[in-house]
Amino acid sequence: xxxxxxxxPDAVTEKTxxxxxxxxxxxxxxxxxxxVRGPGRHGGLWRALNEDRRLPIIGSLTKLTxxxxxxxxxxxxxxxxxxxxxxxxxxxxxxxxxxxxxxxxAVLDIVRRYGVNPQRIQENAQLDLDDSLRVMVHxxxxxxTHNEVHEVSDYQSLMRIPAPRGPLIVERLVSCTVSRxxxxxxxxxxxxxxxxxxxxxxxxxxxxxxxxxxxxxxxxIRQQGELKRRAIEAQAQAExxxxxxxxxxxxxxxxxxxxQRAARLAAQYEMVRSIFADNMDLLPLLADPNYTPVxxxxxxxxxxxxxxxxxxxxxxIALTSRPNGQHGVRxxxxxxxxxxCGSQEALxxxxxxxxxxxxxxxxxxxxxxxxxxxDPVDVALRALRSAANWSGAKVAVRxxxxxxxxxxGRVAITRVExxxxxxxxVASAIGSWVLAINAMLGGSAEVVLDA
Numbered sequence: 001x002x003x004x005x006x007x008x009p010d011a012v013t014e015k016t017x018x019x020x021x022x023x024x025x026x027x028x029x030x031x032x033x034x035x036v037r038g039p040g041r042h043g044g045l046w047r048a049l050n051e052d053r054r055l056p057i058i059g060s061l062t063k064l065t066x067x068x069x070x071x072x073x074x075x076x077x078x079x080x081x082x083x084x085x086x087x088x089x090x091x092x093x094x095x096x097x098x099x100x101x102x103x104x105x106a107v108l109d110i111v112r113r114y115g116v117n118p119q120r121i122q123e124n125a126q127l128d129l130d131d132s133l134r135v136m137v138h139x140x141x142x143x144x145t146h147n148e149v150h151e152v153s154d155y156q157s158l159m160r161i162p163a164p165r166g167p168l169i170v171e172r173l174v175s176c177t178v179s180r181x182x183x184x185x186x187x188x189x190x191x192x193x194x195x196x197x198x199x200x201x202x203x204x205x206x207x208x209x210x211x212x213x214x215x216x217x218x219x220x221i222r223q224q225g226e227l228k229r230r231a232i233e234a235q236a237q238a239e240x241x242x243x244x245x246x247x248x249x250x251x252x253x254x255x256x257x258x259x260q261r262a263a264r265l266a267a268q269y270e271m272v273r274s275i276f277a278d279n280m281d282l283l284p285l286l287a288d289p290n291y292t293p294v295x296x297x298x299x300x301x302x303x304x305x306x307x308x309x310x311x312x313x314x315x316x317i318a319l320t321s322r323p324n325g326q327h328g329v330r331x332x333x334x335x336x337x338x339x340x341c342g343s344q345e346a347l348x349x350x351x352x353x354x355x356x357x358x359x360x361x362x363x364x365x366x367x368x369x370x371x372x373x374x375d376p377v378d379v380a381l382r383a384l385r386s387a388a389n390w391s392g393a394k395v396a397v398r399x400x401x402x403x404x405x406x407x408x409g410r411v412a413i414t415r416v417e418x419x420x421x422x423x424x425x426v427a428s429a430i431g432s433w434v435l436a437i438n439a440m441l442g443g444s445a446e447v448v449l450d451a
Contacts, residue, residue, distance in 0.1 A: 005069045005098070006118035009062035016043035017063065024100040026064040026107045033111045034061075038104035064116055066107055069098045072174055074126075078134045086146040086181035090137045092159070093174045096129065099167050110167050121167070128166030136162045136170070146181055195423070199416045200449050202427030203434055210337070210435060332372055335439030339432035340425050341366060346383060346436035348372050354382050356390045360421050360429050366390070368433070376445035377402055377409035380437065384411070384447065387433035392419040393426050398450060409445035 009028055019025050019039050027035040077091045099106040114121045140159045141149060152158060155176040162170055330350035337344050342364040351371040358366035368390065370383045377399055388395040396415040403409035413434070418426040434447050441447075 004122075005067045006064060006121050007067065008064040008118065009116055010065070012061040012063050016041055018042075022068045022101055024066045024104040024107050026066065026111055028062045028064065028111075028116060030060055031062070031116065033108060033116075036104050036107055064107075064111065064118070066098065066100050066110075068101070069096060069168060071095055071097075073129060073133070073168075073170075076130055076133045078137050080138055080141045082141060082146055082149065082181075083143050084145040088141075088146070088149065088181055089179040090141065090155075091175075091177045092133055092137060093176075094133060094170045095172050095174050096168050097171050099164065099169055106167070125167040129168040129170070132162045132165055132170060136160065141178075149178055150180065195417065196415055196450075198423060199413070199427045199430060202424065203431035203449060206337075206428065206431035206435060213338075329369075333440050333442055335436045337432040337435040337439070339366065340428040344368075344429070344432045344436050346370065346433070346440040348379070348440050354386050356386045358390065360391045360425060368436070370440070375403065375409075376441060377411060380409065380411045380441060380445045380447055383437045383440070384413070384433075387430065387437065388416075391426050391429045391433070392421050393417060393430065394419075395430070400448070403445055408441075408443055411445065411447050412450040413447065414450040 009031075012027070017025060017037065018041050019037050021039045023039065025037045025042075026033060027037065073094045073096050075091055075093050077089060079087060079089050081087050100110075110121060110125075114124045136159060144158070149155070149158065155178050156173045159173055159176060161172065164170075331347050332350065333348040335346050337346075341358075341360060341362060343366065345365070345367045347367060347369050349369050349371060351369065354368070354370050356368050358364060368383055368386045370379055370386065373379050373382075381397060381399075384395055384397055394417040395413060396417075398412045398414050400410040400412050401407065413430075416426065416430055437447055
């Protein structure tokens, strides 16, 4: 409560009175307002009474002293119903000033309105100030929605300082807090859960479709006929050497004796050879220019495309089919997933920065080029960030496990917020990118959905 800034009425016995800076004295003659004196020394008070024929010499002369007021108001809390039906509690505190500090004659109206009792003047001034602050809050917020109020960083920017009214004037706000509507928060949580469920359903649908397609391709390969075990073992080694030599652009003798190859091809050779050895039934498809997506994914996981890759003298793998004609991008791993806008490729490349090609809702090509790093979890996070930018969405992630000798790293998608694109299209695209990124990571890390 603001108090003790009005004193009196006190009898005037001296011939002069001193009024200090920021203080105003209201002179009362027989209990009624007679004059107002601002800062300074004022004399001749009794002579003024004697010369006024309407008042006998025995009339009384008293004074009310209006001092400076405290600079900050009490905290005021009020409840506001916003335009969307939500309800919030608002607490404000203001820096205040007295109306008579710059306009001494303002005390004339104060005395006429509230009388000469200091307690009554102060109580009514406090009520006027509180009402003014409450009206300010209601007028400032009642036409806004819950989201419009809470999307600003400073609630004071929403408040319109009220026009001066009453003895105490609001100069500026010191603080302003606005609570959140419990029902609005519950609605927001429900909406986010629904989005996560929709994305999860889209990814699961993509996974189911991929598994079914993979089974169909394997069945088609098996239908070509099974060779007898001894015949496969006799023919497999020769086909393995020829196919590996053809893919790497080297002689068959170098495949048979890998120690003679340069160190820069040793690791790639062993990887290709092991893939061929584990997938002998795919070798006949190398002669078919329309090889299946299963074969493309197989070679893409190590950064090689049997239809579109060549080996240069420098040992780098060049994307010969790229429309811009740029070569020399070293690709370590590559994976493809079928997406809503066509094939989506995730490539692990030798680069200092990440980038993506294409965008959601457009025709291809669609690629994520992620720079290789020592931490698989960091690579996964950067790949997801590029996938989100490509999709025009925001993806929240959480690291579940760091990669270690005991197992791969795990990164969970906790929330997906779509932008202007169709939510179903975004969910399907994110699901396809998760498939491609996991295949690109090759088991060193895994992207999952947060249960």
